[in-house]
Amino acid sequence: xxxxxxxxxxxxxxxxxxxxxxxxxxxxxxxxxxxxxxxxxxxxxxxxxxxxxxxxxxxxxxxxxxxxxxxxxxxxxxxxxxxxxxxxxxxxxxxxxxxxxxxxxxxxxxxxxxxxxxxxxxxxxxxxxxxxxxxxxxxxxxxxxxxxxxxxxxxxxxxxxxxxxxxxxxxxxxxxxxxxxxxxxxxxxxxxxxxxxxxxxxxxxxxxxxxxxxxxxxxxxxxxxxxxxxxxxxxxxxxxxxxxxxxxxxxxxxxxxxx
Amino acid sequence: xxxxxxxxxxxxxxxxxxxxxxxxxxxxxxxxxxxxxxxxxxxxxxxxxxxxxxxxxxxxxxxxxxxxxxxxxxxxxxxxxxxxxxxxxxxxxxxxxxxxxxxxxxxxxxxxxxxxxxxxxxxxxxxxxxxxxxxxxxxxxxxxxxxxxxxxxxx
Amino acid sequence: xxxxxxxxxxxxxxxxxxxxxxxxxxxxxxxxxxxxxxxxxxxxxxxxxxxxxxxxxxxxxxxxxxxxxxxxxxxxxxxxxxxxxxxxxxxxxxxxxxxxxxxxxx
Numbered sequence: 001x002x003x004x005x006x007x008x009x010x011x012x013x014x015x016x017x018x019x020x021x022x023x024x025x026x027x028x029x030x031x032x033x034x035x036x037x038x039x040x041x042x043x044x045x046x047x048x049x050x051x052x053x054x055x056x057x058x059x060x061x062x063x064x065x066x067x068x069x070x071x072x073x074x075x076x077x078x079x080x081x082x083x084x085x086x087x088x089x090x091x092x093x094x095x096x097x098x099x100x101x102x103x104x105x106x107x108x109x110x111x112x113x114x115x116x117x118x119x120x121x122x123x124x125x126x127x128x129x130x131x132x133x134x135x136x137x138x139x140x141x142x143x144x145x146x147x148x149x150x151x152x153x154x155x156x157x158x159x160x161x162x163x164x165x166x167x168x169x170x171x172x173x174x175x176x177x178x179x180x181x182x183x184x185x186x187x188x189x190x191x192x193x194x195x196x197x198x199x200x201x202x203x204x205x206x207x208x209x210x211x212x213x214x215x216x217x218x219x220x221x222x223x224x225x226x227x228x229x230x231x232x233x234x235x236x237x238x239x240x241x242x243x244x245x246x247x248x249x250x251x252x253x254x255x256x257x258x259x
Numbered sequence: 260x261x262x263x264x265x266x267x268x269x270x271x272x273x274x275x276x277x278x279x280x281x282x283x284x285x286x287x288x289x290x291x292x293x294x295x296x297x298x299x300x301x302x303x304x305x306x307x308x309x310x311x312x313x314x315x316x317x318x319x320x321x322x323x324x325x326x327x328x329x330x331x332x333x334x335x336x337x338x339x340x341x342x343x344x345x346x347x348x349x350x351x352x353x354x355x356x357x358x359x360x361x362x363x364x365x366x367x368x369x370x371x372x373x374x375x376x377x378x379x380x381x382x383x384x385x386x387x388x389x390x391x392x393x394x395x396x397x398x399x400x401x402x403x404x405x406x407x408x409x410x411x412x413x414x
Numbered sequence: 415x416x417x418x419x420x421x422x423x424x425x426x427x428x429x430x431x432x433x434x435x436x437x438x439x440x441x442x443x444x445x446x447x448x449x450x451x452x453x454x455x456x457x458x459x460x461x462x463x464x465x466x467x468x469x470x471x472x473x474x475x476x477x478x479x480x481x482x483x484x485x486x487x488x489x490x491x492x493x494x495x496x497x498x499x500x501x502x503x504x505x506x507x508x509x510x511x512x513x514x515x516x517x518x519x520x
Contacts, residue, residue, distance in 0.1 A: 041323075043320045044324060044325075053435070053486055055439075058419065058484060061416045062416040189407030189408050190408065205324075205325035206325055209441070209484075327482060327483070357480060360478055360480040361475060361481050363473070363475050364473065364475065365473060366471060366473065368470070369489065373490060374489050376487050376488070377481075377482035377485070378480050379444070379479070379481070380480075
């Protein structure tokens with residue numbers, strides 16, 4: 001794979017491997033994989049790793065509460081998931097055989113919400129969905145992302161990859177140009193990372209609260225002045241899956257802290 | 260084969276793209292404060308009593324990557340006994356819309372005159388802390404932080 | 415209750431100075447921001463934080479709009495007696511959030 005570094009307006013080729021080694025130019029070689037964590041200042045890293053001060057734990061606490069106590073007549077999540085959901089988040093998004101859909105963690109939780117609890121699904125960015133997703137994902141913290149692409153999943157991976165490589169917006173930029181070719185470079189006082197979703201839902205200092213991976217994707221699309229897709233859009237689901245395959249092996253950090 | 264056209268983004272394109280969402284969202288409602296506002300806020304709190312630049316240490320990271328939340332720690336050199344302790348510490352900004360960020364009220368039970376919190380900063384500036392002792396004397400210290408992404412839309 | 419996180423040592427030796435941390439979930443909306451349609455988002459902030467040990471004030475703070483969202487405060491206390499610490503946050507409209515933690519002094 002190739003890395004391009006922008007320096008004083010000029011483009012240099014920093015390192016090359018033959019195309020045959022890695023046919024997907026958007027995939028970062030395993031030895032170069034880095035979490036967004038490594039592009040933060042020491043103070044922000046400390047805020048993430050301090051399990052008391054990390055403000056995202058305010059949402060994880062609420063998620064634990066929602067998981068164990070049902071506020072309505074429906075059975076609590078914990079009544080069926082007695083041993084919790086350790087390791088589950090590392091395998092999402094996942095293809096759900098019985099419904100024939102690709103589901104991210106939010107979608108899978110909402111499926112239990114409707115099928116097993118008989119309740120309306122929680123909306124994206126609702127406090128409930130953010131809290132419970134953060135709580136479930138936190139149970140996989142430290143575990144490597146482990147996505148195995150089945151035949152049924154391949155079309156979604158391809159669709160996500162397409163979105164990743166396509167230029168869009170007034171700035172006519174693709175995800176690839178920022179997150180594969182320019183990671184490590186400065187962008188308005190920000191350092192561009194490799195664009196992995198391993199920390200989400202994450203607390204962004206900019207949002208001053210916790211947000212989903214799709215909110216982050218919407219911010220990136222808005223950043224290039226493209227119209228962001230609506231929450232839960234099948235294309236964003238496919239992008240989430242593609243990002244997870246691209247981040248395979250990277251540890252889950254939820255709930256991360258980001259700028 | 261790779262699509263060469265993908266690699267044609269210029270640095271300028273990339274540089275201007277990032278802050279887009281922030282820039283279009285808003286402008287501050289009121290002008291930033293300046294050094295004079297800080298002095299006025301200080302006078303409101305402490306009158307024109309003399310302030311000595313000693314005994315107060317303000318700790319901030321040298322670079323804050325987002326002005327929405329910057330870790331601040333302030334400590335005052337004081338024995339913190341029943342009859343010699345820090346009564347109050349005021350945190351002041353020369354650049355935020357409101358110069359007074361917060362006040363900490365300590366007691367002899369505090370044991371140690373060291374307090375931390377997280378503050379908003381609308382840009383690079385020197386944050387000042389003024390400590391009022393139980394005997395009424397005033398002491399101050401300050402530290403500058405470079406803010407790369409200012410909370411300018413906030414304060 | 416959720417929305418409040420307290421860090422208080424369960425035990426302390428008499429005379430020891432202990433570190434106390436308190437975190438509240440709150441937007442600390444400054445009143446200086448505009449929403450997506452240009453409208454001013456009204457101020458909504460905590461204005462006062464207090465911590466007392468069985469009714470005796472240990473530490474207090476006045477918050478202004480530049481205290482960050484989800485305010486975190488770290489301070490100290492000289493452990494003199496066992497008791498219950500009460501933490502209380504009051505917003506601009508007088509609404510109160512509170513929680514307690516006990517400390518055993520030996």
